[in-house]
Amino acid sequence: MSIVLIVDDHADICKVLARLIRAVGHQAEYRTSGEDALTYLRERVPDLLILDVMMPGIDGFDVLKAVRQDARTAAMPVVMFSAVEEPEFQERALSLGANDYWIKGSVGLDDIGGRLNEYLGANGSSAVRRPKRRPPGAAMPDAQPHAGEKRRLGSSDLYVSAVIFGAWAIGGWMWGGTDERDSIDAIRASIDHGVNTIDTAAIYGMGYSEELVAKAIQGRRDHVVIATKCGMRWDGDEGSDPWPQKDNAGRDVVIRKNARPDSIFHECEQSLKRLKTDVIDLYQIHWPDVSTPVEESIGAMAKLKQQGKIRAIGVSNYDAEWIRRASTVAPIDSLQPHYSLLTRKIEKQVLPLCRELGVGVIAYSPLERGLLTGKVTPDRVFPPGDHRATNKYFTVDVRKRVLEALERVKPIAQAHDATLGQVAIAWTFSEPGVTAAIVGARDAKQATENAGAMRLTLSDDERRAVRAAFDEVAGSLAE
Numbered sequence: 001m002s003i004v005l006i007v008d009d010h011a012d013i014c015k016v017l018a019r020l021i022r023a024v025g026h027q028a029e030y031r032t033s034g035e036d037a038l039t040y041l042r043e044r045v046p047d048l049l050i051l052d053v054m055m056p057g058i059d060g061f062d063v064l065k066a067v068r069q070d071a072r073t074a075a076m077p078v079v080m081f082s083a084v085e086e087p088e089f090q091e092r093a094l095s096l097g098a099n100d101y102w103i104k105g106s107v108g109l110d111d112i113g114g115r116l117n118e119y120l121g122a123n124g125s126s127a128v129r130r131p132k133r134r135p136p137g138a139a140m141p142d143a144q145p146h147a148g149e150k151r152r153l154g155s156s157d158l159y160v161s162a163v164i165f166g167a168w169a170i171g172g173w174m175w176g177g178t179d180e181r182d183s184i185d186a187i188r189a190s191i192d193h194g195v196n197t198i199d200t201a202a203i204y205g206m207g208y209s210e211e212l213v214a215k216a217i218q219g220r221r222d223h224v225v226i227a228t229k230c231g232m233r234w235d236g237d238e239g240s241d242p243w244p245q246k247d248n249a250g251r252d253v254v255i256r257k258n259a260r261p262d263s264i265f266h267e268c269e270q271s272l273k274r275l276k277t278d279v280i281d282l283y284q285i286h287w288p289d290v291s292t293p294v295e296e297s298i299g300a301m302a303k304l305k306q307q308g309k310i311r312a313i314g315v316s317n318y319d320a321e322w323i324r325r326a327s328t329v330a331p332i333d334s335l336q337p338h339y340s341l342l343t344r345k346i347e348k349q350v351l352p353l354c355r356e357l358g359v360g361v362i363a364y365s366p367l368e369r370g371l372l373t374g375k376v377t378p379d380r381v382f383p384p385g386d387h388r389a390t391n392k393y394f395t396v397d398v399r400k401r402v403l404e405a406l407e408r409v410k411p412i413a414q415a416h417d418a419t420l421g422q423v424a425i426a427w428t429f430s431e432p433g434v435t436a437a438i439v440g441a442r443d444a445k446q447a448t449e450n451a452g453a454m455r456l457t458l459s460d461d462e463r464r465a466v467r468a469a470f471d472e473v474a475g476s477l478a479e
């Protein structure tokens with residue numbers, strides 16, 4: 001049994017956390033001031049210290065500094081936590097040597113065991129597995145941050161969780177419909193389990209997904225990074241690549257890529273209304289529109305940023321040339337590309353370029369639309385309107401080959417007490433240059449499982465083995 005010391009000036013928070021920790025088999029003690037914490041630490045060294053940032057008198061940062069300067073406690077794992085998402089606090093905590101940073105409301109009974117196992121031996125054993133601590137102030141250009149840490153998106157002020165909730169499927173369009181209650185529960189469950197960013201788009205359900213996001217985050221707007229997209233219009237005849245589709249009501253629509261400045265300004269206003277917010281945190285151009293010079297589109301995005309209507313500029317599905325051209329107009333904070341164990345095209349040019357330019361990368365379809373969970377068996381039939389029914393990734397042959405590859409991943413998943421889907425997600429967000437993985441979920445159960453991937457840290461050997469298992473099938477899909 002390991003000993004966890006909680007330090008928080010609110011005794012009720014200490015009691016709740018102590019109860020959760022005891023429920024998963026560890027011993028918990030608490031102190032309600034920085035002064036008392038230092039007295040405790042002069043006598044004993046716990047296996048893990050959980051430390052509130054803000055306290056009257058000696059605050060959490062002062063306690064952390066003292067801990068790191070004392071040879072007896074210097075290597076002790078320390079988690080700092082606070083009631084609010086505060087990137088400056090998080091950055092300061094990590095630079096002073098904290099191993100992790102939690103938001104109080106996001107720690108619940110169902111994931112406290114997993115979180116503690118990052119620092120303590122599993123099942124309450126006293127074997128302490130100490131994660132590598134980031135040396136105070138040290139930059140880590142090539143190493144990925146700890147899976148549970150929020151990650152800075154490009155050079156923006158946004159910090160995103162390693163798992164981002166993807167709100168395409170809950171828009172219903174192309175996914176054979178949707179259940180509103182399940183969709184809202186899915187978003188709320190992911191936030192409850194540490195996801196702080198939601199990715200949606202105007203085109204998802206033709207506005208419906210954005211409306212659902214607004215409903216789901218009502219009262220929690222300040223804790224959520226909203227990412228949405230423009231540039232695919234279903235309500236006009238300008239733009240490129242006309243694409244006949246059905247909307248959620250079964251009506252015929254023609255979708256066009258349209259990234260003209262006037263269209264971007266119009267779409268931004270519509271999205272702000274649907275999202276019931278006065279600023280979009282990350283605004284992304286969904287697809288390249290070959291009928292509009294990219295410089296003009298990015299100029300419009302920069303203007304929206306100047307006006308305070310958006311906080312960061314993103315693009316999606318751009319190739320290396322478009323990213324370079326876009327970057328000449330304004331800093332591009334993020335790229336949203338298709339990237340998974342089965343789809344690796346961006347590794348050749350796009351990922352290295354994003355690293356060179358400091359563009360954050362938020363990878364979409366890391367579960368390859370459910371295939372990598374192992375739950376898409378050869379006999380599964382997709383309902384009418386679900387794009388997977390006719391997609392080349394979902395032929396019976398590919399399903400069988402993916403299931404065979406997943407057999408090779410099973411021992412790794414088992415070693416982490418994780419699902420196959422969680423391993424696929426963790427693999428994606430831990431590849432060098434990838435900031436986060438955008439994962440879709442239909443209901444709270446899927447969303448909770450997917451958020452759970454943030455407790456996984458795969459070793460280099462495990463990442464290599466997982467990648468190798470899919471080399472062949474990924475290669476044939478790329479042909």
Ligand SMILES: NC(=O)c1ccc[n+]([C@@H]2O[C@H](COP(=O)([O-])OP(=O)(O)OC[C@H]3O[C@@H](n4cnc5c(N)ncnc54)[C@H](OP(=O)(O)O)[C@@H]3O)[C@@H](O)[C@H]2O)c1
Pocket residue numbers: 165166167168169199200286316317336363364365366367368369370371373375421438439440441442445446447449450
């Ligand atoms: N920028 C773009 O062009 C673009 C394109 C695609 C996606 N995206 C973004 O990326 C997000 C994620 O991509 P995606 O939705 O295509 O694919 P994904 O995340 O790879 O897969 C999501 C789908 O897999 C199934 N699933 C998810 N979690 C599961 C679990 N724990 N167990 C079993 N099945 C599970 C669900 O479908 P079922 O339950 O129906 O099987 C879910 O809708 C999108 O929502 C969107 O935000 C962007």
